[in-house]
Each structure stands twice: as structure tokens, then as C-alpha cells.
Amino acid sequence: xxxxxxxxxxxxxxxxxxxxxxxxxxxxxxxxxxxxxxxxxxxxxxxxxxxxxxxxxxxxxxxxxxxxxxxxxxxxxxxxxxxxxxxxxxxxxxxxxxxxxxxxxxxxxxxxxxxxxxxxxxxxxxxxxxxxxxxxxxxxxxxxxxxxxxxxxxxxxxxxxxxxxxxxxxxxxxxxxxxxxxxxxxxxxxxxxxxxxxxxxxxxxxxxxxxxxxxxxxxxxxxxxxxxxxxxxxxxxxxxxxxxxxxxxxxxxxxxxxx
Amino acid sequence: xxxxxxxxxxxxxxxxxxxxxxxxxxxxxxxxxxxxxxxxxxxxxxxxxxxxxxxxxxxxxxxxxxxxxxxxxxxxxxxxxxxxxxxxxxxxxxxxxxxxxxxxxxxxxxxxxxxxxxxxxxxxxxxxxxxxxxxxxxxxxxxxxxxxxxxxxxxxxxxxxxxxxxxxxxxxxxxxxxxxxxxxxxxxxxxxxxxxxxxxxxxxxxxxxxxxxxxxxxxxxxxxxxxxxxxxxxxxxxxxxxxxxxxxxxxxxxxxxxxxxxxxxxxxxxxxxxxxxxxxxxxxxxxxxxxxxxxxxxxxxxxxxxxxxxxxxxxxxxxxxxxxxxxxxxxxxxxxxxxxxxxxxxxxxxxxxxxxxxxxxxxxxxxxxxxxxxxxxxxxxxxxxxxxxxxxxxxxxxxxxxxxxxxxxxxxxxx
Numbered sequence: 001x002x003x004x005x006x007x008x009x010x011x012x013x014x015x016x017x018x019x020x021x022x023x024x025x026x027x028x029x030x031x032x033x034x035x036x037x038x039x040x041x042x043x044x045x046x047x048x049x050x051x052x053x054x055x056x057x058x059x060x061x062x063x064x065x066x067x068x069x070x071x072x073x074x075x076x077x078x079x080x081x082x083x084x085x086x087x088x089x090x091x092x093x094x095x096x097x098x099x100x101x102x103x104x105x106x107x108x109x110x111x112x113x114x115x116x117x118x119x120x121x122x123x124x125x126x127x128x129x130x131x132x133x134x135x136x137x138x139x140x141x142x143x144x145x146x147x148x149x150x151x152x153x154x155x156x157x158x159x160x161x162x163x164x165x166x167x168x169x170x171x172x173x174x175x176x177x178x179x180x181x182x183x184x185x186x187x188x189x190x191x192x193x194x195x196x197x198x199x200x201x202x203x204x205x206x207x208x209x210x211x212x213x214x215x216x217x218x219x220x221x222x223x224x225x226x227x228x229x230x231x232x233x234x235x236x237x238x239x240x241x242x243x244x245x246x247x248x249x250x251x252x253x254x255x256x257x258x259x
Numbered sequence: 260x261x262x263x264x265x266x267x268x269x270x271x272x273x274x275x276x277x278x279x280x281x282x283x284x285x286x287x288x289x290x291x292x293x294x295x296x297x298x299x300x301x302x303x304x305x306x307x308x309x310x311x312x313x314x315x316x317x318x319x320x321x322x323x324x325x326x327x328x329x330x331x332x333x334x335x336x337x338x339x340x341x342x343x344x345x346x347x348x349x350x351x352x353x354x355x356x357x358x359x360x361x362x363x364x365x366x367x368x369x370x371x372x373x374x375x376x377x378x379x380x381x382x383x384x385x386x387x388x389x390x391x392x393x394x395x396x397x398x399x400x401x402x403x404x405x406x407x408x409x410x411x412x413x414x415x416x417x418x419x420x421x422x423x424x425x426x427x428x429x430x431x432x433x434x435x436x437x438x439x440x441x442x443x444x445x446x447x448x449x450x451x452x453x454x455x456x457x458x459x460x461x462x463x464x465x466x467x468x469x470x471x472x473x474x475x476x477x478x479x480x481x482x483x484x485x486x487x488x489x490x491x492x493x494x495x496x497x498x499x500x501x502x503x504x505x506x507x508x509x510x511x512x513x514x515x516x517x518x519x520x521x522x523x524x525x526x527x528x529x530x531x532x533x534x535x536x537x538x539x540x541x542x543x544x545x546x547x548x549x550x551x552x553x554x555x556x557x558x559x560x561x562x563x564x565x566x567x568x569x570x571x572x573x574x575x576x577x578x579x580x581x582x583x584x585x586x587x588x589x590x591x592x593x594x595x596x597x598x599x600x601x602x603x604x605x606x607x608x609x610x611x612x613x614x615x616x617x618x619x620x621x622x623x624x625x626x627x628x629x630x631x632x633x634x635x636x637x638x639x640x641x642x643x644x645x646x647x648x649x650x651x652x653x654x655x656x657x658x659x660x661x662x663x664x665x666x667x668x669x670x671x672x673x674x
Binding site: 065077078079080081104115116117118119120121123124 | 631637639640642650651652654655658659661662663665666669670
């Protein structure tokens with residue numbers, strides 16, 4: 001298996017990520033692009049881009065909401081299993097993974113051997129996910145990639161009480177009228193994201209964060225640390241944890257078949 | 260009650276089609292004949308009392324399920340919302356009232372009758388939920404007919420003699436109130452006969468559902484939702500008892516022949532809560548793809564009435580209605596589900612959290628967590644609704660079910 005290459009492609013609602021690893025699970029290449037309206041095209045481009053980096057691979061596992069639409073029709077695994085697998089690779093001990101994605105939040109518990117114990121997903125509503133933060137940035141007319149740094153500068157968070165993205169936008173208009181700072185409003189929005197996660201699960205034990213949102217909005221880790229009283233582990237290349245998990249599953253599946 | 264076709268149990272399915280067409284034709288004729296009396300009734304009853312008094316019974320819940328199964332409900336709910344019936348209350352209720360307000364019904368397409376028959380009386384029982392009272396009160400005002408109710412003690416752990424006596428007395432009083440509407444007083448011998456027929460049908464229904472204990476299971480939850488219609492709407496009739504006798508014979512033959520409802524059955528799931536009527540095909544296809552058999556459900560088991568006894572009809576009707584799962588304490592539900600997991604060799608429970616049905620949603624008071632921590636029972640919660648498809652996401656549900664299957668497969672011993 002020395003020269004084998006294994007790819008995981010995570011076709012998410014907002015972004016498609018691909019990771020290529022070698023037989024020692026070393027990451028050789030990554031690529032991320034906007035998923036857009038076409039899952040097949042996004043997965044094809046992600047795989048082409050990683051291949052163009054000199055790391056073609058014939059062993060692929062697809063994950064994410066568009067996993068069944070991957071053009072090559074490779075084996076699929078859910079993002080929940082892949083997140084658990086990828087997170088355990090970075091943090092090989094029992095922990096709870098919190099993955100904040102474009103449309104979904106997931107909480108997955110893994111045991112000391114990396115086995116997934118149970119999981120939770122948010123309800124149909126996307127409040128508290130990446131889509132929520134994008135909408136807030138649009139409402140405040142700020143670039144989405146800038147809002148985390150702004151929230152870190154806030155002196156005080158504005159209390160955001162709504163469950164719902166639409167109601168939160170209405171609430172924000174009220175706060176703007178009252179003269180609240182954009183930084184304080186943003187900090188309040190991030191606090192509401194963390195509240196939604198803590199409403200999903202008590203997060204007992206060690207916590208690891210993954211997903212595209214945590215990669216772009218590191219202030220979430222700060223706020224979660226405040227609420228939990230301990231710092232969460234933030235996975236390196238957090239956006240690629242699901243794709244890495246898929247690549248690791250591809251590698252494992254190949255090893256099992258070869259045995 | 261569902262519209263999906265099953266390739267197994269074909270003989271019973273054919274009998275069922277005839278049985279239901281006859282039932283609706285009879286109802287339609289009764290609704291047009293002033294000499295015959297129509298009662299609208301809740302599924303929790305009091306079916307046997309009304310049947311014994313000669314009423315033709317119509318069930319708005321069955322209509323709600325039909326609206327859901329045919330994916331018409333979501334289009335009618337808004338009509339009821341506009342009349343002040345909130346989108347947060349029972350979507351059977353809002354879909355049914357919405358359809359009534361629009362003067363539409365799937366009964367014509369399904370059974371060849373134009374509309375539900377006009378009621379002479381509306382009779383509900385709150386042992387299943389509290390909203391049926393308001394649902395039936397709407398129709399009471401709409402048609403100008405009496406609305407009678409059995410008000411059951413709620414959420415009991417143990418159903419004691421006081422509760423049974425209370426409900427039995429309510430039933431006795433109701434029989435007196437119903438007599439002038441029926442045109443004759445209750446004939447107690449006839450009541451005993453009806454209760455006996457119901458009890459026999461229930462015993463056959465139970466035996467049919469218990470074929471799901473076999474490995475592989477010859478039946479699925481989806482089969483049960485199809486074949487449950489007579490036990491809900493046609494209890495106390497010889498034809499119903501005979502239908503279930505035939506169904507049991509057909510299902511037990513499948514067990515003897517080792518026929519699997521899901522080819523290559525790999526996992527066995529238990530469905531808790533209401534069906535998502537408009538998505539039964541989605542779930543059936545998803546489970547088949549993942550080689551999951553939903554072998555049993557609280558919903559279908561809820562029409563097993565072991566308590567019915569023709570020697571003490573009033574008390575046993577009261578006991579049967581009080582002991583329905585939906586009306587029991589959290590401790591009772593926990594113990595019931597643990598027993599079901601063992602009896603049906605269940606790998607995991609799917610809790611259906613129906614947005615508009617808090618009464619028959621059992622994941623809202625920590626039960627899944629207690630089942631995992633106290634008994635090692637795996638489960639997941641699926642968000643949706645019985646009728647309102649706006650509350651449901653196929654993608655999220657597919658991922659949730661598939662992730663649970665992957666989790667269980669990863670833990671399974673490798674042979």
C-alpha cells in the first residue's frame with residue numbers, strides 16, 4: 001500500500017472539500033470550492049484539482065449532503081461518520097465533536113477507540129449554522145470573512161433572543177435603531193450560535209470543533225471556551241475534517257479488502 | 260390507512276380494498292338516509308358503544324391520515340390557519356378542517372364517495388389527546404349537532420380502579436344521552452357481542468404484528484399502516500374479525516417460509532410516534548436500500564386492546580382506552596419500549612418528533628437518553644410531522660437514518 005493514494009470528497013451544502021492522503025494517512029493535497037447548484041460538477045472539479053496537484057487517486061469515498069451525486073459514484077458514508085473518523089484522527093481519545101456546517105450542526109460522541117457512540121443533528125431550521133452567520137453579515141453589510149474579527153473586538157455582546165434567522169434579523173434592526181455597535185451585535189449573534197449548540201447537547205468531556213464555519217469564524221471557539229470553562233480542541237484544517245474522515249475510510253476499506 | 264402497495268400479503272390486501280370500499284359505501288348511504296344515524300368518533304373510541312347502538316361510524320382522524328398519505332394535507336392547513344386554527348396544533352385537525360372549508364376530500368378518489376357523511380352526533384375520547392375536543396367542537400358548531408366526550412384521566416403509570424370506574428360511568432351516562440339520537444336505548448347483550456368481536460379482532464391484529472418478531476421479519480411497519488384501517492374504523496364487526504384472521508394466516512405462512520419483508524434484513528428498527536403519512540414511501544425506500552426493517556411500532560401496537568372483555572363491557576372499554584400507550588406515564592413508556600426492544604430484537608428506535616403532535620411524540624422528556632443510559636438502547640430522533648410536510652427535510656432525515664445504520668454496523672461483531 002506504500003504508494004497508494006486515498007481521497008475523501010465532502011460535498012457540502014455550501015462548499016465541496018477534497019483531501020488526498022497516503023497509506024500512512026499523511027495529507028498530500030486539499031482543495032475547497034463553492035458547491036453551487038451542481039453537486040456532480042463540484043465533486044468532479046474538486047477531484048480534478050487535487051489530481052492536478054500531483055496526487056491522483058483511484059480510491060475515493062464521498063460524503064456530505066451531495067454524496068450520492070458524486071460523478072464517479074464512489075462508495076459513500078454520511079458526514080456524521082466521517083466527521084467522527086476525521087476528528088478522532090486529530091484527537092485520538094474520547095471526545096465530543098461539534099461540527100458547524102453551512103446548513104447543519106452535528107454533535108458526535110466518539111469513544112477511546114474512535115468508535116462513534118451517538119450523534120445529534122439540528123432540526124430542519126438552519127438557525128445557528130453557517131447560513132445564519134452569512135445572513136447576519138449580509139444584513140449588516142459586512143463581508144462574512146470579516147465578522148469574526150469584528151466580534152472579537154466587541155466590548156459587550158448584545159443579547160440576541162430569537163431562535164430563528166429571520167426573527168434575528170428583525171431583532172438586529174431594533175438593536176441598530178437603539179445604537180448598538182455592529183461589533184456587539186455580531187458578538188451576540190455568535191453567542192446565539194453557541195447557545196444553539198449547547199441546547200443540542202451538554203457537551204460533557206473533551207470537545208473538538210470542526211467544520212467550515214469554525215475555520216472562518218474562530219471567535220466561536222473563544223465563546224464556547226467561556227461557556228464551558230475549558231478550551232475546546234480546534235481541529236487543524238477544520239473545514240477538511242469530514243473529507244479527511246472519508247479519505248481515512250477509503251484507506252481502511254482498501255486495507256480490509258486487501259487483507 | 261396508507262396508500263403504498265405491498266407485494267406480500269396480497270390476498271389480504273385485495274380483501275382490504277373490498278372491505279374499505281364497502282365500509283365507505285355504507286357510510287355514504289347512511290349519511291343520505293335520515294333513518295340511519297351517523298356518529299363521528301375518535302380512534303380511541305368509544306367505538307364499541309356507538310357500534311352497539313347502531314350508529315354508522317366515521318373517523319375524522321382517518322380522513323386526516325388519508326389527506327396526509329395523499330400529500331394533500333399541507334395544501335389545506337392554511338385554510339384552517341386563516342380561520343384561527345394555529346399551524347402549531349394537530350395537523351390532522353387543521354388539514355381536515357381546511358379540506359372541509361374548501362369542500363374537498365380524497366374520499367371520492369379513494370373510495371368513490373363525494374364527501375364525509377353528515378354527522379348526527381360527534382363523540383370523542385381525550386385518552387389519546389386533548390385537541391380532539393376542539394376539533395369535534397368545530398364540527399359541532401358547523402353542523403349544529405351534539406358533541407359528547409369521555410374525559411379520561413391523563414398520563415397514568417398504573418391505571419387504577421378509580422380511573423376505570425370514572426370512565427366506565429362516563430360511558431354509561433353517554434349511552435343514556437345517545438339513546439334519543441340513536442332512536443333506541445342500548446341493548447346490553449348487543450354491546451357484549453360487539454365487545455367480543457372487537458376483542459377477537461384485536462387478538463388477531465396483535466398476532467399479526469407479532470409476526471414481526473421473526474428473523475427475518477415478514478412484515479414492516481409500512482405493511483401494518485396499510486392493514487390497520489379496519490382495526491381503527493371497523494371494530495365490533497364480524498367482517499373485521501374475519502379479515503384479521505386471514506391476515507394472520509397469511510403472515511404466519513410467510514414466517515414458516517422464511518420470507519423477508521426486506522431482502523437481506525441487516526438491521527431491525529422500531530418506529531415510535533406518529534407515521535409521517537406523506538413520506539411513507541420515502542422511508543420504505545430508504546430502509547430497503549439500507550436493509551433496515553422497521554419491524555414494529557408503538558403506533559400500530561396501540562390498537563391492541565387486550566383488556567376488552569365481553570363479560571364486563573363498560574369496565575373493559577374504559578380500561579382499554581385508559582391503558583393506551585399515548586395516555587401513559589414516562590416510566591411506563593420507558594418500560595414498554597424496553598420490553599418491545601427485547602421482544603422484537605430491535606437494534607435501534609426511531610423517535611418521530613411530530614411538530615404538531617406533542618401528545619404522540621415521546622422524545623421530548625428525555626426518554627431516548629434514559630433508554631440509552633439505563634438500558635443501552637440506541638435511538639435517534641427524526642424531525643417531521645404526521646401531515647405537514649413543511650416540517651420535514653428528506654436530506655437531513657436520510658443522513659440521520661444512514662448515520663445511525665453506519666454507527667450500528669461499525670459496532671456489530673464481525674464474523
